[in-house]
Amino acid sequence: MKGIVLNRSLPGQLEEWNFDSFSIKENQVKIQIKAAALNHRDEWCRQGLYPNLKDGVILGSDGSGIVSELGSNVKHLALGQKVIVNPALNWGDNQKAQAKDFQIIGMPNHGTLAEELVVDSDRIYPRPDHLTWEEAAALPLAGLTAYRALCYQGQVKSGEKVLITGFGGGVAQFATQFALALGAEVYVSSSSAYKIEKAISLGVKAGFNYQNADWTEEANSKVGGFDLMIDGAAGDPLNDLIKVASPGARIVFYGATRGNPGKLEARKIFWNQLKIMGSTMGSDQDFEEMLDLVNRDKIKPIVDQVFSFDQAVQAFDKMKAGDQMGKIVLRP
Known part of the structure; x- marks a missing residue:
């Protein structure tokens, strides 16, 4: 399983690693990633400007894909289902603000710039039918x-x-x-x-x-x-x-x-x-309401350019330059 990891010892600070396929727990799912989008936090990680950085961690917070494996307790999803990922972890019960242990997928835990993602099943939502893989991947964090x-x-x-x-x-x-x-x-x-x-x-x-x-x-x-x-x-x-x-x-x-x-x-x-x-990211309630709006009005994210994984440094460099119009997406 391939993934794009942070490696600050290299000139481009990125490296493609081969991992063994990840195992899942009873409340988790495995997603075969079809597309993953970049956010500024990914480039800030590359520049060393983000807290709790660790080399060898798969970057990326946004992704879309297909459910390829289900934990034994997961009943609301199906194998082969087309899904997107909510990258917000541990928001908590307070709609007014995130909990102290709030995190975002992609650092310090493994993210979406990989062929597979293992994540708790409550982070997974059906992909809006009117979106392509690339458009769906562009939506979650920024949306x-x-x-x-x-x-x-x-x-x-x-x-x-x-x-x-x-x-x-x-x-x-x-x-x-x-x-x-x-x-x-x-x-x-x-x-x-x-x-x-x-x-x-x-x-x-x-x-x-x-x-x-x-x-x-x-x-x-x-x-x-x-x-x-x-x-x-x-x-x-x-x-x-x-x-x-x-x-x-x-x-x-x-x-x-x-x-x-x-x-x-x-x-x-x-x-x-x-x-x-x-304001920062959002709660699960915000995510669900955002998806309702996207589905209701058939809103389509603007995708600037799609790169392959072996073009990851080029994709990150474009993010750094700031000249994109819309989202930058990578495909495994």
């Missing part, structure tokens, strides 16, 4: 993160003006698609004119290049303020979001790729009654 930020934390409502920052990445892509499906008036920001054009082709009203010094003035002139903003960057640009917020707006951020802001416009926050919230 779950986007859904929780937009729907649970952001409480998006039909007709609201919503800004999704950094369109082109997986979470921003799904947040955009979900917001459109739920009837919001959606806008995006990006540094790429091509990505903004792609967003408009999906039904987005307009896009703003956040590298332009006057983008906030342009946005306020065109839109008059946003009711909800979904952001994965934080850092000093968080103050730009405060500038384009309508009174009483919500700002939800699910990442901090730009780090912490050097300062925060506190007076604008309290005077305009703004709410700033954090």
Whole structure:
């Protein structure tokens, strides 16, 4: 059984290993992986920027495949069933926040960049029928993160003006698609004119290049303020979001790729009654509701490019460069 593992002693930090086929416990299933998608956490692992790193661990959190073996206590799944993987482990019973022992498949435990995955059966859900293997593999982690930020934390409502920052990445892509499906008036920001054009082709009203010094003035002139903003960057640009917020707006951020802001416009926050919230991945309830929305509206993830396992370094390098439009997928 082949798997792509972290090996920080190599120039590319990745290596394809041969494993013996994994055994399963009574409450587990074995999945024959058909496709697996990359997330930024995979590249952060390669760069040594993620906690609890261990060489020899199979990377990857997203996957789709076929049930090839069932534990003796597993009754709700069938051999040969087409499935996807919920990569969130140990969320706990509190819908408000994850438990202290929360983990994500793919580090420090083996992940989906392999020919096989063994996982507890409650992490497995039927693959949406309208999705290909590659599209299904692209959905779970980013889709779950986007859904929780937009729907649970952001409480998006039909007709609201919503800004999704950094369109082109997986979470921003799904947040955009979900917001459109739920009837919001959606806008995006990006540094790429091509990505903004792609967003408009999906039904987005307009896009703003956040590298332009006057983008906030342009946005306020065109839109008059946003009711909800979904952001994965934080850092000093968080103050730009405060500038384009309508009174009483919500700002939800699910990442901090730009780090912490050097300062925060506190007076604008309290005077305009703004709410700033954090969000990360999601609960099992969020995952099930996200799947319901995807199935109901036949939402199809945008797949940027599909690589084979022997092209893993190339796939990770593309993720690192950040020029993808949609998800990067690998097939065994």
